[in-house]
Amino acid sequence: MIKVRVPFLPFVLLVIALVAALPIVTNNPSLREELFLVLMLVTLASSVNMIMGYTGYVSFGHIVFFGIGGYIAFWLMLTFNTHFLLAAIASAIPAALMAALIGIPILRLRGAYFALSTVGINEAMKTFMTNFEPFGGALGMFFNFSIYTQYGGAREAAFLAYYTMTVVALATITTSYFVRRSKFGLSLMAIREDQDVAMVVGIDPARAKVIAYVISAFFPALAGATFFFKNGIIEPGHAFDLLRSIESLVMVVLGGIGTVAGPIVGAALYEWLRGFLITNATFANLQLALAGLLLLVTVLFVTAGLVGSLRNRFPRLRAYIQ
Amino acid sequence: MSLEALLPSAIDGLMLGFVYGLAAMGLTLIFGVMKVINLSHGPVIALGMFAVFLLFSSFGINPYVGVLAAAAIGLLFGTVIYFVAVDRVINAPELTTLLATFSVNLMIIGVGTVLFTTSPRSVDIDLGALRGSGVTILGTHAVAVVIAVLAAAALYGFLFRTRVGKQVRAVANNRAAAELMGIDSRRMLALAFGIGTALAMTSGALLSTLFAFTILSGGTYELKSFVIVVLGGLGNPTGALVGGLVIGLLEGVLTVFIPVAWVPVFEYLIFLVMLQLRPAGLLGSRA
Numbered sequence: 369m370i371k372v373r374v375p376f377l378p379f380v381l382l383v384i385a386l387v388a389a390l391p392i393v394t395n396n397p398s399l400r401e402e403l404f405l406v407l408m409l410v411t412l413a414s415s416v417n418m419i420m421g422y423t424g425y426v427s428f429g430h431i432v433f434f435g436i437g438g439y440i441a442f443w444l445m446l447t448f449n450t451h452f453l454l455a456a457i458a459s460a461i462p463a464a465l466m467a468a469l470i471g472i473p474i475l476r477l478r479g480a481y482f483a484l485s486t487v488g489i490n491e492a493m494k495t496f497m498t499n500f501e502p503f504g505g506a507l508g509m510f511f512n513f514s515i516y517t518q519y520g521g522a523r524e525a526a527f528l529a530y531y532t533m534t535v536v537a538l539a540t541i542t543t544s545y546f547v548r549r550s551k552f553g554l555s556l557m558a559i560r561e562d563q564d565v566a567m568v569v570g571i572d573p574a575r576a577k578v579i580a581y582v583i584s585a586f587f588p589a590l591a592g593a594t595f596f597f598k599n600g601i602i603e604p605g606h607a608f609d610l611l612r613s614i615e616s617l618v619m620v621v622l623g624g625i626g627t628v629a630g631p632i633v634g635a636a637l638y639e640w641l642r643g644f645l646i647t648n649a650t651f652a653n654l655q656l657a658l659a660g661l662l663l664l665v666t667v668l669f670v671t672a673g674l675v676g677s678l679r680n681r682f683p684r685l686r687a688y689i690q
Numbered sequence: 691m692s693l694e695a696l697l698p699s700a701i702d703g704l705m706l707g708f709v710y711g712l713a714a715m716g717l718t719l720i721f722g723v724m725k726v727i728n729l730s731h732g733p734v735i736a737l738g739m740f741a742v743f744l745l746f747s748s749f750g751i752n753p754y755v756g757v758l759a760a761a762a763i764g765l766l767f768g769t770v771i772y773f774v775a776v777d778r779v780i781n782a783p784e785l786t787t788l789l790a791t792f793s794v795n796l797m798i799i800g801v802g803t804v805l806f807t808t809s810p811r812s813v814d815i816d817l818g819a820l821r822g823s824g825v826t827i828l829g830t831h832a833v834a835v836v837i838a839v840l841a842a843a844a845l846y847g848f849l850f851r852t853r854v855g856k857q858v859r860a861v862a863n864n865r866a867a868a869e870l871m872g873i874d875s876r877r878m879l880a881l882a883f884g885i886g887t888a889l890a891m892t893s894g895a896l897l898s899t900l901f902a903f904t905i906l907s908g909g910t911y912e913l914k915s916f917v918i919v920v921l922g923g924l925g926n927p928t929g930a931l932v933g934g935l936v937i938g939l940l941e942g943v944l945t946v947f948i949p950v951a952w953v954p955v956f957e958y959l960i961f962l963v964m965l966q967l968r969p970a971g972l973l974g975s976r977a
Contacts, residue, residue, distance in 0.1 A: 426784060426785045474962075474965075474966070479783075479784050480784050480924070481924075481969055483727070483784065484727070485966075487916065488958050488965065491913060495954040495958060496955050498951055617785070617789065653800075653803070653804045654800055654801070656797075656799055656800030657796065657800025657804075658800070660793040660794065660795070661793070663792070664774075664790060664793035664797075667779065667789045671782070671786070
């Protein structure tokens, strides 16, 4: 018998690319909007999984990098009429640099102290932006529609944002995969299991953790730049939304923490469920409460998440699902 | 801004600090006993506000009797939260308990939004005011301070003077050793979670007599409690009370010199610096 082994990464990337192509082929703008959001959530969840799932550091306020990316890119586009793609990259680099700068001190902290620090950083950033007049203060900034003319109009700009988000999501997943399969990823997981033992076997935890944190900050910044480019308006409450930050952790846990596929499955599932609850007349108002209930059940009884449970239940799947 | 405004503003801030400190004591007690950061803290504070509001507006019950009722409800409700959401994962890594208590947060906010909507409410009471030279102290604020102090004293009396309180402290110190001494640690953890929740609800109940509020108001106080708890040292109730006073005073003083919106920026910066340099808090030993 010939065993056909489907390579995991190309398979996943292909599936996502095909799904992402669906609204383009069928010319369905509402599906495109929905998938735009899902791809963004996949990016956020996969990113936070690299620091939380692989390295074991619960970055509660990870959305701060999404907000920073969004703000810098938005400001560049608004003030200098910078092309969106250039602005996005120009915003992700300072976000990654900032991750390195704040990562060096706060990654020394363990457990709850680290988690609280990340909340503090996000809230400090939010309140700072609320007062920072060059970036519009509490009201934020908004585009004049003429800004979209250099992309051929608002409709074309929306397509450009969609393509960009797809590429960002694919890049995040690819990175997540290679990190997990690499020696670097192994050192992260060693730190997660026991930092002191990791040091004994020759890993430099401080360095490895900061690198992981920087990688996990880069992609949310790109996602933020893309999201707010399409949104046309940015304000502090929306950019540094702690609830969205926690939601991305929920997606990771739902899908399977520490796996490559988990955050993808979790993000898609969570968004599908929310869509279902919001459009359902009986559940619309209770959607938050039901999301809470789902989270509680997952946390208490399905600790490994969907992908993780599958891998635990059927060990043979481990060769196929990362 | 004039310096004449400084004294009244500082006094007002300090008085509010007692109420902040009370909420933070609840948060820090839970962390101190079971190493759980209770993310349902904010909504619980909001529930305290609504307990007073509902008893007052529906049954005409005096708001200060309502405060007492809020404390009792909190004790019961906290115990329920513990057994439903925390007990099963008490030994799991912090992410698990963070998410478990956050799920309670979502459920309270979800149901609360449906029941109470997010329109602002207020409890109308007027106890007059004490007027001195340039300083006015509202009666409601003064009573809130007295109740907050009494509640804190009651907590200390319980923890240090009663047998059960000592058992709670024993469990906080070393759960395994406490169990070997025949203490039912599970009951003590549930009790501690109940007391922590009761403190948060009491604080919310007192806040409802001072300011207007919505079901989402707890979020602000939850973040404030985080700052205060870190300032005082995670798990240290005395520290939380002191931290509350410091933050209250700071808010009172800073608002005289800088725009109100900048104040939280400073609070969060202090929070981050404290986590870095003195994670054991102002009263704790040096890191």
